[in-house]
Amino acid sequence: MCGIIGYTGTDRGAIDVLMNGLSSLEYRGYDSAGVAVADSSLAVFKREGEVSALETAIPDDDIGGTAGIGHTRWSTHGPPSDTNAHPHTDCTGDVAVVHNGIIENYRTLQSELEADGHTFNSDTDTEVVPHLIETALAEGATREEAFRQAVQRLEGSYAVAAVFEGDETVYAARNESPLVLGLGDDGYYLASDVPAFIEYTDRVVYLEDGQFARVNPSGIVVTDEQGAIVETAVETISWDPEDAGKSGYDHYMLKEIHEQPTAIRKCLRERVTEMEGSITVSELADLERQGPVQFVACGTSYHAALYGARLLREQGVPAQCYLASEYDVESLPVGNETLVVGVTQSGETADTMRALRAANRVGASTLALTNVVGSSAARECDHVMYIRAGPEIGVAATKTFASQQVALAMLSQVLSPDRTPETDFIKRLRTLPDRIQRILDESNAQAIAETYVDADAYFFIGRGYNTPVALEGALKMKEITYKHAEGFAAGELKHGPLALVTEATPVFAIVTGESNAARTIGNIKEVEARGAPVVAVTDSPSDVDQYADHILEVPSSGPRCTPILSNIQLQLVSYWVANQLGRSIDKPRNLAKSVTVE
Ligand code: F6R
Numbered sequence: 001m002c003g004i005i006g007y008t009g010t011d012r013g014a015i016d017v018l019m020n021g022l023s024s025l026e027y028r029g030y031d032s033a034g035v036a037v038a039d040s041s042l043a044v045f046k047r048e049g050e051v052s053a054l055e056t057a058i059p060d061d062d063i064g065g066t067a068g069i070g071h072t073r074w075s076t077h078g079p080p081s082d083t084n085a086h087p088h089t090d091c092t093g094d095v096a097v098v099h100n101g102i103i104e105n106y107r108t109l110q111s112e113l114e115a116d117g118h119t120f121n122s123d124t125d126t127e128v129v130p131h132l133i134e135t136a137l138a139e140g141a142t143r144e145e146a147f148r149q150a151v152q153r154l155e156g157s158y159a160v161a162a163v164f165e166g167d168e169t170v171y172a173a174r175n176e177s178p179l180v181l182g183l184g185d186d187g188y189y190l191a192s193d194v195p196a197f198i199e200y201t202d203r204v205v206y207l208e209d210g211q212f213a214r215v216n217p218s219g220i221v222v223t224d225e226q227g228a229i230v231e232t233a234v235e236t237i238s239w240d241p242e243d244a245g246k247s248g249y250d251h252y253m254l255k256e257i258h259e260q261p262t263a264i265r266k267c268l269r270e271r272v273t274e275m276e277g278s279i280t281v282s283e284l285a286d287l288e289r290q291g292p293v294q295f296v297a298c299g300t301s302y303h304a305a306l307y308g309a310r311l312l313r314e315q316g317v318p319a320q321c322y323l324a325s326e327y328d329v330e331s332l333p334v335g336n337e338t339l340v341v342g343v344t345q346s347g348e349t350a351d352t353m354r355a356l357r358a359a360n361r362v363g364a365s366t367l368a369l370t371n372v373v374g375s376s377a378a379r380e381c382d383h384v385m386y387i388r389a390g391p392e393i394g395v396a397a398t399k400t401f402a403s404q405q406v407a408l409a410m411l412s413q414v415l416s417p418d419r420t421p422e423t424d425f426i427k428r429l430r431t432l433p434d435r436i437q438r439i440l441d442e443s444n445a446q447a448i449a450e451t452y453v454d455a456d457a458y459f460f461i462g463r464g465y466n467t468p469v470a471l472e473g474a475l476k477m478k479e480i481t482y483k484h485a486e487g488f489a490a491g492e493l494k495h496g497p498l499a500l501v502t503e504a505t506p507v508f509a510i511v512t513g514e515s516n517a518a519r520t521i522g523n524i525k526e527v528e529a530r531g532a533p534v535v536a537v538t539d540s541p542s543d544v545d546q547y548a549d550h551i552l553e554v555p556s557s558g559p560r561c562t563p564i565l566s567n568i569q570l571q572l573v574s575y576w577v578a579n580q581l582g583r584s585i586d587k588p589r590n591l592a593k594s595v596t597v598e
Contacts, residue, residue: 002086002100002596003030003072004179005196006161006170009187010217014038014068015058017189021196022051022070027252027393027586027593030072031080036087036096039065042165044096046085050587066187066217067168069161071098074592077106078123088127090134091118094165095143097133099126100192101157101177102597109153129160147171148212148227157350157596159192159207169216174207177596178348178376181205181213181220183234188215193372193594194237195391205232206374235374251585253394253480257571258440261433263399266388267406268429277421279413287367287383289415291337292318294364296327296355298595300397301343301404303472308343308408310465311560315416325598327355329362338364339415343408345392345400346594347375354598356381369407371400385411394586395593396480398571401472405564406432428561435555439568448535448550449576452506457484459501459527460570461493462510463520465563469510469537473570480578480588490523503531508573509548510566512539513559521547535573537566 005021007014018035033054034046043063047054051072071086078084087096103109106125109132114120118131132150133143141149143164151160157176163169172179172190182189184201190213191197194204207213207222211230214221222230249255271281293312295305305321312319322332324342334340340359344352347370356366356377368377368384371392378384389403409429413422452458458477462470467489474487488497490509501507507527511520517540524534524547536548539556552569554562578585 002074002192003196004098004100004159004161004190004192005070006068006172006190006215007187008067008168008170008216009184010066011186012066013063014065015063017187017197017200018068018070019051019055020199021191022054022072024195025072025191025193026051027195027395030074032073032082032085033071034085034087035068035070036163037063037065037068038163038165038167040166042089042093042096042163044087044089046082046087048080048082048085067163067170069096069098069163069170076102076597077125084122084124086126088122088124088130090130092134095130095133095162097126097129097160097162099129099158099160100596101159101175103128103154103158104156105154129154130162133162143167143169144171144214147173151212161190169214172207172213172215174211175209176350176353176376179207180374181207181215183220187217188220190215195393198237202237203234204237204374205234206379208379237373250579251394253396253398253575253585256392256394256399257568257575259390260399260402260568261437263389263403264406264433264436266390267403268410271410272426272430277423277426279410279426281385281410281414283385284383284414287414289317289339291335291339292320293339293341293415294332294334294359295319295321295341295343296324296352296359297321297343298324298349298351300401300472300475301345301352303468303475304401304404304408305341305343306468306471307405307465307563308341308411311408311412312415315412315418317415317417322355324349324351324355327358329358334359334362334364336363339367340364341367341369341411342377342381343369343404344377345371345387345389345397345404347372347377348594348596350596350598353377353380369404369411371403395588395591396476401567402436402564409560425558425560428557431557432561432564435557435565436568439554439565443552443569443572445552445569445572446576448552449573449580451550452533453577453580455483455506456502456504457486457500459497459505459507460485460487460510461490461507461520461523463490463516464513465559466510466512466516466566469563469566469570470508472567473508473574476571476574477577479591480574480583480585481581482583482589483577490520493523494526498526498530501527501530501532503533506533506535508535508537508570510537510563511544512537512554512556512562512566517543524548537569
């Protein structure tokens with residue numbers, strides 16, 4: 001979802017830093033892009049489409065100026081177009097603004113500004129900001145004051161940055177949308193996310209809600225809502241910029257699927273002692289669960305949370321899972337004893353943040369399970385557990401999902417009332433990386449994808465722990481192939497969806513673990529009777545191959561760990577179908593890495 005980059009420095013031309021930054025933010029998902037570079041005048045370039053389209057709009061001759069801002073837009077107000085792309089300017093063209101988030105009162109502000117004679121060019125909510133700045137300047141405010149006064153009129157969520165002609169200062173502010181400052185040797189950066197400038201510096205300051213930043217080549221000054229200077233803590237990010245390259249893979253998604261053994265090793269490191277059969281998550285040392293656990297999450301993270309809730313229930317902990325957008329503290333039993341766990345790889349998802357904030361307000365304890373150090377979820381929750389997957393550039397979540405599952409498996413042990421070491425489970429967790437590697441080395445998913453690339457639709461079924469696998473298999477298939485795919489609890493198939501099953505709709509059945517296998521095989525027979533080809537993801541091929549047309553084999557790892565393996569096979573199938581179809585795999589349409597609107 002929308003991304004911001006800003007730069008002000010001494011040696012480097014701003015345009016190169018901004019364009020590199022925009023390329024690094026592409027993974028967030030966007031539909032248009034633009035930059036503004038401040039020199040003696042303000043040069044603004046913007047285009048609908050990819051960053052490469054913006055590149056062609058920028059003249060070859062040197063764009064002077066060592067300060068500027070850039071933006072990748074994911075449309076909310078007005079369709080993708082050159083005009084609606086950011087930056088937006090005022091009537092004079094002296095100030096340019098980029099913004100992420102939603103300005104809820106923009107209609108009122110726009111009417112007021114239009115009545116005062118301002119002309120608007122775009123459909124966006126953002127455009128009110130440069131015009132508000134223009135008004136404040138006309139009333140005698142300094143640039144910094146004008147920026148502050150404009151921002152203080154906004155209601156809603158925003159990360160916003162502005163530059164002025166003839167000024168090497170970048171002004172920025174945030175409220176409920178991420179913004180991080182980077183401190184380099186030859187300049188200062190600001191961005192929605194660290195990968196935008198990680199190639200230049202790993203020293204960062206996270207802006208908090210309500211804070212403003214003034215960034216120029218001599219340094220950064222952060223102030224609070226009242227204008228008082230705030231002491232900031234500089235953190236060092238441990239992500240290696242090398243991690244963010246494709247390392248020879250055609251797509252980040254494929255690279256990240258292959259990184260899952262490493263990601264899981266990192267997630268387990270120093271948390272699991274196999275000899276003693278114990279799990280210790282140092283970040284959670286002071287977490288004491290007293291009552292029930294509620295998970296809130298969206299999309300892929302919701303599927304991980306379904307898995308986590310089931311694990312906890314099995315440990316005797318009352319646990320429920322809610323779509324964050326549906327979580328309503330007014331109608332649910334949430335109180336001081338409830339632990340609300342937000343599962344969110346980005347740590348910025350607006351729906352999840354809203355749910356966590358609401359839970360906090362009614363006195364629940366909150367825990368963020370996230371990949372992003374310093375993200376809003378990590379900073380605002382009472383507790384945080386990092387999944388340590390490393391940067392995930394492909395917009396579709398893959399390795400973060402596996403890492404979430406493993407982190408949840410550990411969390412289920414930490415929160416269990418019975419802390420008797422489960423040596424067998426811990427051993428299985430430890431063997432996951434090697435087993436995933438085996439799947440990656442031996443998978444026949446590509447051939448199956450080739451066989452069914454022309455299917456009308458894809459269905460995924462599973463039971464128990466395999467239900468979230470089926471849901472996630474379908475989500476991954478639809479988001480990167482743009483083809484119809486649905487996941488069901490296998491038993492539900494006969495209650496309606498069976499009407500959709502034909503010879504042209506392959507059914508992927510996840511049949512692992514002994515207790516559920518027989519019943520899922522019953523469902524396989526139902527779809528076969530309607531002529532549907534069946535692909536079984538299974539750890540016992542000899543039992544299933546008499547019913548299935550194809551087998552995707554996974555090593556048997558017990559009911560709680562095998563689902564993590566099954567999902568890898570389904571990720572590969574989706575990847576190869578999308579690849580056959582020539583889809584934009586790393587940046588699928590209409591999907592954003594960090595969904596910062598509700
Ligand atoms: C799917 C995907 C989305 C996210 C969802 C939540 O591949 O990436 O469904 O899982 O937007 O995002 P996070 O985990 O950042 O809260």
